[in-house]
Amino acid sequence: MTVEFDPAAVGFDPQDPAFIADPYPVYHRMRELGPVLYYPARDLFLLNGFNDVNAALRDRRLGRAHRHRYTDQQFGRSGDDPRWAHFNASERWSLLNLEPPDHTRLRRLITKVFTARSIAALRPTIEVLATEHLAAAKADPFDLIAGYAQPFSVAVICTLLGVPLVDGPRMLDWSHAIVKMYEFAISDLERAAADRAAAEFIDYVHALIEARRTRPQNDLISELVQVADQGEKLTVDEIVCTVIVLLNAGHEATVNTLGNGMRALLAHPDQWSRVVDGEVAPAVVVEEMLRWDSPLQLFERWVLEDGVQIGGRSFAVGERIGMMFGSANRDPDRFVDPDVFDAARGESTHIGFGGGLHFCIGAPLARLELEVSVSLLKNIPGLRVARPPGYQPYFVIRGLDGLLLESVTGPPR
Structure with a gap:
């Protein structure tokens, strides 16, 4: 059963600062x-409960893409906007958007x-990068996002890929621009800025690939250039x-x-004390951080x-489903006291x-990355929020x- 709900009546407004805040x-x-709500503004059926979202994620009859089986016209789509051709090219072979057999x-x-x-073998390198970047953010107070999380996460990706660390800020700018398209x-x-960023990013990675073909190094791009399985190789x-999605998806999710x-x-001092005192391991609390305020909503x-049936509704080919991760992770039918x-x-x-x-x-x-970061942050004495964030x-x-x-007792160590 589908409920055609009034978004304004319940406060669902993705552009309202009050809604975004909480x-x-x-x-x-x-x-x-109801489990399935129709959102006419995007012609989208929203799944709200954990079990339904979980079922949709695992149903092979649903796909992130449709062009491997249908035309845009069959799905009532007008096709890609040619104004954003570079962004579309950066998405063409992204794992996020592919379906079998290409995805497989x-x-x-x-x-x-x-x-x-x-x-796992990267742990020592990640620990060194985290320690160095937290030390660099030594002002008191310091911005955890801009001062530590963003440069640290990009440095990890750069190290993994084999990208010079000095290019990290440029890659960060590209990522921030591109992900707004989602x-x-x-x-x-904003779309034009994303397209320019995608064009520059594509050119940058092309140059790296060519360099690794002639002089391979001990990095992920070199391995991606050389990897083969049953005679198959990755195209340029x-x-x-792949490089673009590893930076964009990996960096944004980790930082957020x-x-x-x-x-x-830090808004729950009793819970933070359990981490600081060693009662709760950083790896354990990371799971609650991911659940309680999900970086992807x-x-x-x-x-x-x-024949797809989810939430008591039968869906037809060409319909689009929105899986509400943030709602699913706070579903009381799945988690005890989910708002705690x-x-x-x-x-x-x-x-x-x-x-x-x-x-x-x-x-x-x-x-x-999250476990290592929490392990370092818990050693800062009297850590607290200096100003309410937005x-x-x-x-x-x-x-x-x-x-x-x-x-409260001095600058971060």
């Missing part, structure tokens, strides 16, 4: 209305070099899109989880086959990293515009 009471009201082939090849073991409502000026365009999560932790899928931040909850089956075919390939790296004015990718922290 969407969770609105999600509660939406779950009470690319993920298999990428996983051969981007393994859990290879990520939002519900942005201006043409596939490598370019750390900002959102530390804001939550919504992910969309197309219905590719008839419990540092020791340790629930790793949240939907912070998606699920199914498109489960985030960078999840082990993100978890490691959220960036975007709904889909949820993150703070800054988080000013201070130590």
Whole structure:
């Protein structure tokens, strides 16, 4: 059953600063209305509960893309806007947007070099980078986002890829511009900025690939250039899109989880004390940070086959589903006292990293970066929020515009 709800009546307005500041009471009201809500502004069916979102993530009859099986005309789409051709090219071979068989082939090849073991081996390097970047943010107070999280996360990605660290700020600017294209409502000026960023990023990665072909190094780009499986190799365009998505998705999720999560932790001093005192391990609290204030609030899928039934509704081919990650992770039918931040909850089956075919390939790296960061932050004496933070004015990718922290007994160590 579908409820055609009144977004204004429940407060669902993805452009309203009040909603962005705290969407969770609105999600509660939406779950009470029904499991499937039709949102006419985007011709989108919203799934609100954990079980339904989880089922949609794992249903192979749903797809992030549709062009491997249908034309745009069949789905009532006008096709890609030619004004944003560079952005579209940067997305063409992104793992986020592919479906089998292309997704299967690319993920298999990428996983051969981007393994859990290879990520675990990065721990000493990540610990050094984290220590150096936190020391660099030595002012008291300091901005956890701009002063530490962003440069640290980009430095990790640069080190992994083999990109010079001096190019980190430029890559950060490209990422910030490009990811705005995933939002519900942005201006043409923002779209143009995203397209320019994509063009520059594509050219940059092309140059790196050519350099690695002639002089391979011990980095991910060199491995992606050389990887092969049963005679299959990655094309240049596939490598370019892979590098771009590793930076954009990996960096944004890690930074926003750390900002959102530390804001939550420090707003609950009793829970922060459990981490500081060693009662709760950083790796455990990271899972609650991912669940309680998810960095990705919504992910969309197309219905590719008839017969899909979720939330008591039968969906038709060509309809589009919006999986509400933020709502699912606060669903009382799945989590006990879901609005309570419990540092020791340790629930790793949240939907912070998606699920199914498109489960985030960078999840082990993100978890490691977050664990190392919390391990360092808990050693800062008397850490607290110096000024109430605000959220960036975007709904889909949820993150703070800054988080000013201070130590009551002196500057951070």
